[in-house]
């Protein structure tokens with residue numbers, strides 16, 4: 403029902419959602435009680451569900467997920483350096499979540515998309531919108547502590563890393579991602 407390239411792409415999304423969930427799950431475990439802990443816990447649970455939706459979607463399309471190595475996020479840390487405080491963690495997450503939602507939007511618009519893939523994307527994107535919102539609000543609240551300029555500079559640094567990693571990924575997997583590339 404789907405091509406090998408599509409199977410690879412959906413497996414890539416699944417792996418990426420699992421990595422996101424594990425990353426935020428560890429954070430949620432170590433944060434002290436408060437609004438960030440609250441939202442981070444929901445966030446990590448959402449990403450775990452997204453990984454499940456892709457697993458289920460692939461199965462319903464008659465295939466198993468592929469086992470892929472490094473997730474996209476791992477390359478982020480290599481390109482941008484490890485975030486050193488909670489503000490930097492939220493900044494890198496904000497950049498990453500924007501990338502995710504844009505990628506899903508492009509994929510959701512592709513011609514001839516299977517309706518099961520489309521409905522999975524639509525379901526996930528609803529959660530991703532909230533991810534972007536809560537992090538934007540949390541970063542805004544941190545302006546008094548870190549300074550708006552520092553936060554903006556941090557986001558900009560991670561945006562550059564994001565562009566590098568995205569371009570590298572696209573170059574490496576050109577034949578698989580085809581029309582799913584963001585211009």
Ligand SMILES: [Fe+2]
Pocket residue numbers: 419422448449452526530
């Ligand atoms: Fe997600």
Ligand SMILES: [Fe+2]
Pocket residue numbers: 449499502529530533
């Ligand atoms: Fe997300």
